Amino acid sequence: xxxxxxxxxxxxxxxxxxxxxxxxxxxxxxxxxxxxxxxxxxxxxxxxxxxxxxxxxxxxxxxxxxxxxxxxxxxxxxxxxxxxxxxxxxxxxxxxxxxxxxxxxxxxxxxxxxxxxxxxxxxxxxxxxxxxxxxxxxxxxxxxxxxxxxxxxxxxxxxxxxxxxxxxxxxxxxxxxxxxxxxxxxxxxxxxxxxxxxxxxxxxxxxxxxxxxxxxxxxxxxxxxxxxxxxxxxxxxxxxxxxxxxxxxxxxxxxxxxxxxxxxxxxxxxxxxxxxxxxxxxxxxxxxxxxxxxxxxxxxxxxxxxxxxxxxxxxxxxxxxxxxxxxxxxxxxxxxxxxxxxxxxxxxxxxxxxxxxxxxxxxxxxxxxxxx
Numbered sequence: 004x005x006x007x008x009x010x011x012x013x014x015x016x017x018x019x020x021x022x023x024x025x026x027x028x029x030x031x032x033x034x035x036x037x038x039x040x041x042x043x044x045x046x047x048x049x050x051x052x053x054x055x056x057x058x059x060x061x062x063x064x065x066x067x068x069x070x071x072x073x074x075x076x077x078x079x080x081x082x083x084x085x086x087x088x089x090x091x092x093x094x095x096x097x098x099x100x101x102x103x104x105x106x107x108x109x110x111x112x113x114x115x116x117x118x119x120x121x122x123x124x125x126x127x128x129x130x131x132x133x134x135x136x137x138x139x140x141x142x143x144x145x146x147x148x149x150x151x152x153x154x155x156x157x158x159x160x161x162x163x164x165x166x167x168x169x170x171x172x173x174x175x176x177x178x179x180x181x182x183x184x185x186x187x188x189x190x191x192x193x194x195x196x197x198x199x200x201x202x203x204x205x206x207x208x209x210x211x212x213x214x215x216x217x218x219x220x221x222x223x224x225x226x227x228x229x230x231x232x233x234x235x236x237x238x239x240x241x242x243x244x245x246x247x248x249x250x251x252x253x254x255x256x257x258x259x260x261x262x263x264x265x266x267x268x269x270x271x272x273x274x275x276x277x278x279x280x281x282x283x284x285x286x287x288x289x290x291x292x293x294x295x296x297x298x299x300x301x302x303x304x305x306x307x308x309x310x311x312x313x314x315x316x317x318x319x320x321x322x323x324x325x326x327x328x329x330x331x332x333x334x335x336x337x338x339x340x341x342x343x344x345x346x347x348x349x350x351x352x353x354x355x356x357x358x359x360x361x362x363x364x365x366x367x368x369x370x371x372x373x374x375x
Contacts, residue, residue, distance in 0.1 A: 008067070011029050013026050013027070013028055013063040038202045040202040040209050042197055053073075083153060083160045086165070089144040101147060101150045141173070146180075159193065165181070203226070236362060243282065247363075257272070279364060282361065284336075285334040288355070288356050289356065292352075308353050309327050311348055323337065335352075
């Protein structure tokens, strides 16, 4: 299998008066594992089903490489689809479930056997080809669904929340297998999920969606560490927000009053603004007593104090909930804690961070985010 590029140009899909996908454009590279990430109702599954041909858009175009495919029936688009529900045939064996698409394409019996057995081996179900779905675990059934999708050798593999019905430990195992399989086959995969950790773990690139539009496209590192908006910062993982007054502003930086002290941050705003929101991840904050080297960073550092409200032990980390001098609540995440890391309620701590780890946004962009 070889992946193809997917190009979406100005696609809009409506259901009555509701716009599910709103004039959306993006390009997916050949052989890329590209994830559509967002909350329920953001349009990610609608977009996936429009690519598959199950929905037809009101406007826009969809291309595989340079060929426009949105006028082609779903069964001729050369895509494979894995659904949230396993959608395996309950009275067919594993072999027959996987062979179903090949038989519909009138592939020879010899080739069917060869391709099905190869697919079974790829998804690690060897020796189970004669079992029925009711003799399989949920994870094994989902592997059957994946094998059925890849055995037809599609140009694009579409996955719609494929792991959401599995337990947490199995989801982690399956996402590793899906990533391994995708890279081995070199197939272009478009993956839909609402699970931020899953998206970060599995993707080459991620498109974060909201209200039928893409709000940011980037690598997992870019999406997490350099969010384009408070919405992305808040949706991906956990972050701390601090509202600050602007002291001065240049083309590439802004000086804000942060915890009653001036702090210069890298930022580029289209317009002058009087108030901003600063965002920093809990793990980017270090206890000054255990500062270390801030991960080898050489950027300027800044410190401030907080009163401990609670300290939650999570095994691999401790989450310390604090109140800053301006009354803002924030979290500090201490990794690989020792017993002494547990801090009493009411204590005062000082935290340190590299200023490059803090993102800053105009306060107007906080509308609809948390209490913004």
